[in-house]
Amino acid sequence: MKRPAWLPDNLVLMLLATVALATLLPVQGRGVAVLDGLAQAAVALLFFLHGSKLSRRAVWQGLLHWRLHALVFAATFLLFPVLGLLLRPWLEPWVGPTLYLGVLFICALPSTVQSSIAFTSLARGNVAAAMCSASTSNILGMALTPLLMAAMANWVGASAGAGAVQLSWHSFEGIVGTLLLPFIAGQALQRWTAPWVAAHKAWVRASDQGTILLVVYGAFSAATVEGLYRHLPPATLAALLAICALLLAIVMPLLTVLSRALGFSREDEIAIVFCGSKKTLASGVPMAQILFAGQAVGLLVLPLMVFHQLQLMVCASVARRYARGPQGGVLPAG
Template identity: 70%
Template sequence: MRRPAFLPDNFVLMLLATVALASLLPVQGTSAQVVKWLTNAAVAGLFFLHGAKLSREAVVAGLLHWRLHLTVFSATFVLFPILGLALRPLFEPLIGPTLYLGVLFICALPSTVQSSIAFTSIAKGNVPAAMCSASTSNIAGIALTPLLIAAMASTSSASSGAAGVISWQSAAGIVGLLLLPFVAGQIAQRWIGGWVARHRGMLKWFDQGSILLVVYSALSEATVEGLYHQVSLGTLGLLVLISALLLFVVMGVLVLFSRRTGFSRADEVAIVFCGSKKTLASGVPMAQILFAGQAVGLIVLPIMVFHQLQLMVCASLAKRYARRAEAAEAQAAAGTATPAAPAARP
């Protein structure tokens, strides 16, 4: 039976249920450490399977796709900051300077890695290019985020010492949790690549399951720290509005730019998901260093709101992209299988 058009798909419903569960029954203490370990294991397993699935040729092509990487980099570190500064006169008086500093912090952050690649995979996009672009963005953010937030907020909190600490932690996390499992999967491809390709459904469940675990873990931690007691519902509504403006403007610009400049559908998917998303996993540790001595809880609240919104929107968008790709594949297969019509008799 076909789902009514006004209802969200199953994955969006699962995300909503995860948000509700983390808000009402947040995991904490020893259980939180177990969930965090499971989340890391799921992410590492996901990248291992992607490494085992992708051919060496596809990986090399993704690494060399400089036009795509330049587009994502420009959206992340140029377009977002411009939008943040442009919206400042309108929204800073409404939510206050501390919360708007958090909005500027969103604009200075690099892209996500795991969820960008997972959504690109769900949407049948260019996964190798997304992996390279998102990882490069995250590493570049180690240096660029402190510089951007210092320039936008006119603060001296982004010290060179803090940048150095972030550098080692972030680089080690990317290498150990993402890059090494992917390389291991590439090495194992000759033995298990065919099996992984025949069980694509397993990869889909890894994609979606890892995102749900990340959401539950991150939102549980925020709930335990008093997320819902720091600001009013009206202020939260304004933060949702600001996040929606940032997200939809950037997504719209990226879609139009991708289509006007001749990128393929698979490249467009990677550009949209890598260029419009911001990392919560790296953002919170960065904020604790960059804004030491300030109201860090309020400063990171906007990225928490933006993070949840981007996951909801991207989940729905990824499903739409996937349905279009499947319809195009089915149409192409039907056209190939249908014999040419006989010529009309004179």
């Protein structure tokens, strides 16, 4: 029997268990350095495996559909950040400056790969375009996300307040050394590593999820030790959920309207809606560990964890509507 769309997926359940473990048994003392070393190695391995399994041929073929990708990238790296900044007068008072920066971090992140492709396939959309668009978004995000986050933090004057984002050359070195270089190495060695990765998909998936859980455990352990949970009343969590819902409620219908106004086919529209509205947890959590080193990482990734689960539930419902027939979708045709 299929899991109902409103239930959390297995990864979310594991994330909740990891947060509970970090709250009850946070890592402290010398264990912090050991955990940080393990997390860095795991993140490097994760991006090496991503480079190994991403087909260069699929990327180059998909890039020919430049209008579709331009709309997806505009939604991912322009529309989301603009919304995050324009809505600041309402969002920041709801959740406070630190969680608001976590919301801005969501807005700066690239699209997610696996679920974008899965939902596009379920909805009978252009899977090849979704694969290329989401994958290229992740590659570009290694450079664009830190730059966008620095620009937005400067725009809102975050460097003068609590929870400031302090991006330095060391942050960019971390992105290059821990994310980009392993990914390039995976691409360079793909001829030898890709067959092994294809034959061990379950192991690779476990490695992906294990890396996220490891980083989340370290981030929320630090939050527990620093007493940051005292600043998270239930009303704040409810406001955070409402903010994530608001972002999806704006972006998904808008992409549907734009896709139809620009004359894209229904299959392309599906790929645009799913790739342009989703944000990656797999790349986002490791990236946060590097960008926000020494800061309240646990609180800064909490909005992303909420957004991740919400986007899965919403996209599952939308994908089923698309799959029911040519008139399905977020908005009525015409």
